[in-house]
Amino acid sequence: MGDGVPQRQGDAGRQADRALSAGWSAKAARLGEEGQVAMRSGFAWGMAGALGVCALAALTSAPAQAQSDPPIRIGQTLSLTGPFAQTGLAHQIASEIFVDRLNRSGGLLGRKVEYVVLDDQSKPDISRTLYERLVTADKVDLILGPYGTAAILAAMTVAQRYHKVFIENTLGQPQLATYPWHFSATIGGPDSTSTLPVKVLDAYASTPHPPKNVMIVASKFPSAADMARGMERAVKARKMPLAGFLEYDAGTRDFGPLAARIKDADPDFMFVACLGVEGDLLLEALNKIGYRPHRHFYLYPSGLLAANPLAEGATSYSGFEDVEPYIATKEGGEFARAFDERAKKAGLPYPHVDSQAGNEYAGWQILIAGVKATGSLDDQKIAEWLDKNSVETIEGKRDFSGRSHTSATDMQQLKQAQHGRWVVVWPSDRRTPGAELVAP
Amino acid sequence: MPSLSLIEQSVITGLLTGGLYGLLALGLSMSWGLLRLVNLGHFAIALLGAYLTWFMGTQLGIPPWWAGLIIVAAFFIYGIALHWVFMRFAVTEMASMLITFALAVIIEATLQFIWTADFRRYETAWGSQSWVVGSLYFPKLNLIAFLVAALLAGGTWAWLRYTYVGRAMRACAEDAPIATAFGINHRRLSFMFSGLCAAYAGVAGVFIALVATLAPSQIWAWVGVVFAVVIIGRLGNPIGALAGGILIGVCEALTMAVVNPSWASLVSFSVLIALLLFRPRWV
Numbered sequence: 240m241g242d243g244v245p246q247r248q249g250d251a252g253r254q255a256d257r258a259l260s261a262g263w264s265a266k267a268a269r270l271g272e273e274g275q276v277a278m279r280s281g282f283a284w285g286m287a288g289a290l291g292v293c294a295l296a297a298l299t300s301a302p303a304q305a306q307s308d309p310p311i312r313i314g315q316t317l318s319l320t321g322p323f324a325q326t327g328l329a330h331q332i333a334s335e336i337f338v339d340r341l342n343r344s345g346g347l348l349g350r351k352v353e354y355v356v357l358d359d360q361s362k363p364d365i366s367r368t369l370y371e372r373l374v375t376a377d378k379v380d381l382i383l384g385p386y387g388t389a390a391i392l393a394a395m396t397v398a399q400r401y402h403k404v405f406i407e408n409t410l411g412q413p414q415l416a417t418y419p420w421h422f423s424a425t426i427g428g429p430d431s432t433s434t435l436p437v438k439v440l441d442a443y444a445s446t447p448h449p450p451k452n453v454m455i456v457a458s459k460f461p462s463a464a465d466m467a468r469g470m471e472r473a474v475k476a477r478k479m480p481l482a483g484f485l486e487y488d489a490g491t492r493d494f495g496p497l498a499a500r501i502k503d504a505d506p507d508f509m510f511v512a513c514l515g516v517e518g519d520l521l522l523e524a525l526n527k528i529g530y531r532p533h534r535h536f537y538l539y540p541s542g543l544l545a546a547n548p549l550a551e552g553a554t555s556y557s558g559f560e561d562v563e564p565y566i567a568t569k570e571g572g573e574f575a576r577a578f579d580e581r582a583k584k585a586g587l588p589y590p591h592v593d594s595q596a597g598n599e600y601a602g603w604q605i606l607i608a609g610v611k612a613t614g615s616l617d618d619q620k621i622a623e624w625l626d627k628n629s630v631e632t633i634e635g636k637r638d639f640s641g642r643s644h645t646s647a648t649d650m651q652q653l654k655q656a657q658h659g660r661w662v663v664v665w666p667s668d669r670r671t672p673g674a675e676l677v678a679p
Numbered sequence: 680m681p682s683l684s685l686i687e688q689s690v691i692t693g694l695l696t697g698g699l700y701g702l703l704a705l706g707l708s709m710s711w712g713l714l715r716l717v718n719l720g721h722f723a724i725a726l727l728g729a730y731l732t733w734f735m736g737t738q739l740g741i742p743p744w745w746a747g748l749i750i751v752a753a754f755f756i757y758g759i760a761l762h763w764v765f766m767r768f769a770v771t772e773m774a775s776m777l778i779t780f781a782l783a784v785i786i787e788a789t790l791q792f793i794w795t796a797d798f799r800r801y802e803t804a805w806g807s808q809s810w811v812v813g814s815l816y817f818p819k820l821n822l823i824a825f826l827v828a829a830l831l832a833g834g835t836w837a838w839l840r841y842t843y844v845g846r847a848m849r850a851c852a853e854d855a856p857i858a859t860a861f862g863i864n865h866r867r868l869s870f871m872f873s874g875l876c877a878a879y880a881g882v883a884g885v886f887i888a889l890v891a892t893l894a895p896s897q898i899w900a901w902v903g904v905v906f907a908v909v910i911i912g913r914l915g916n917p918i919g920a921l922a923g924g925i926l927i928g929v930c931e932a933l934t935m936a937v938v939n940p941s942w943a944s945l946v947s948f949s950v951l952i953a954l955l956l957f958r959p960r961w962v
Contacts, residue, residue, distance in 0.1 A: 496935035
């Protein structure tokens, strides 16, 4: 061993002399000690070789390391049970599809992504508690917002406390999101209570027999109530008669008396600012007293509304469905097919992708775009990047330049239940091929 | 201005809803009035009956009337067992309220654990059907629920009034030691009566499953309104329970029709306060 080391040093010195005779000779002369130079050159070559070997090893073992590295954990609560369960399940399926796709394409920052989802039972207080758990006990790296305005607002307080970037996709009242690191994946723009009612009335005004009066039926759930007031303003602005404004408590299950009032007023157009199964229950109550609405819109319906024969002709807002034009892009088409397949397996009554699932997917796209762009899981860096940039999603580009980091424009379209399926009917340039808004 | 047909239809809707309130109030009123036990668990038991009806119907294929028979028999035994516990530990009227409240919370948690917090609907062929008389619609299942409530209330009233056992039960409620001195076996009667009250909850549960959407938290939605019904109808008065239910149901429906649907929740206690203030002879 004692001979070997000097020999290597000598060899290295000779190699260094040969290889670096031109570039390093001046330095060698300056130092005046050839041996020292040779030793330093040898050390440099050794380091270079070692680095090369390391780099080669790193390249060849990268997949193995990605597998062995702990996954990036992204947490969320969803209403997997309770009144919003049908919608919550659609959000879960969309998330799982996104994460599977992400992992198949190499994961995130060279690591796999693990999706941690907890059931908040459609209750905001439980959602808040579970987000505490996700951040403090489960120690997730990043979070995504839950489903529904109340749960989002509850969870946002936790995100703010722990300085987590907070991307949600169903906040009905963006003006309440004052947390600077909040970013919205919703498609309604900064104030959809002003823009959506106008779109709805414009759409029906374009039909051969526009409605002459409007009845508003609204849940007292905050986001639904806000939208109902927006519709009231839009109706008054057009000087259309209001056939009635009926409010009911969130959680109402007996729609019999409400149905009797609707039947009595017999409005041309019924705007129902409802959530989940409320729309279905109202239609059943109307059916029990032998009444079918002429034209009807439902704000946040359950996915199964389209499959309900009583809902034929009902409209709602949309940002994504499994029909053209949404599925024209590669990612949109693959997502829609994957969703429909999983929804059938999960036993969803309406096994088709819709804007709820589309919003969820877009939320993931926004978060992952932030992580990839910054190359980091640092919430502050991600928030700062999102604040200054826009992200292309399956529902269109989000720029976060609207109030409370919403998109600057309302990107919502209108869909209509036709033969048990939602099809896009408005605006005319975004219609599903062959589909038209059907109104008597 | 609401039309006459709206008022008529609202009265019918209120009447039928009132029947369900009366059905729920019946067991509570009897238990409170004649056994001196305030059974808050009654609502939870009724909802448990509804879930069991739904489960037997949708998962096991047992029709609701057979399910009803099984549930009523099982709940009768449960009522006896519950009363044995109350007697064994000499539970007072106030303590019974606390204990049965805890029982309701446990049942709610159990329902949620087994069947989750999801809404459940028992879809039947009759569920969406109505009998039509002129311009008025009578939903079939709601009407049947009302008729059963009327039958049970009338039957219980007649039983308490005209049979020896019924009169003995009333005598025990009036003054148990004196009734015992006259040879009435108060203990045996109270067991039977407790079983009967639980069986009434089972009947209510069957109809709740058929006409309503089920969720574990639904237990608490009834507490306020049914308590008001029981007090308006007088404790231990089966006809009063039904009448109170109808009064509240019709007032709620008319409020929804004439004023605002969201004001309906104020009706039950407003009517109760008004009646207690003016104290008609029958309150």
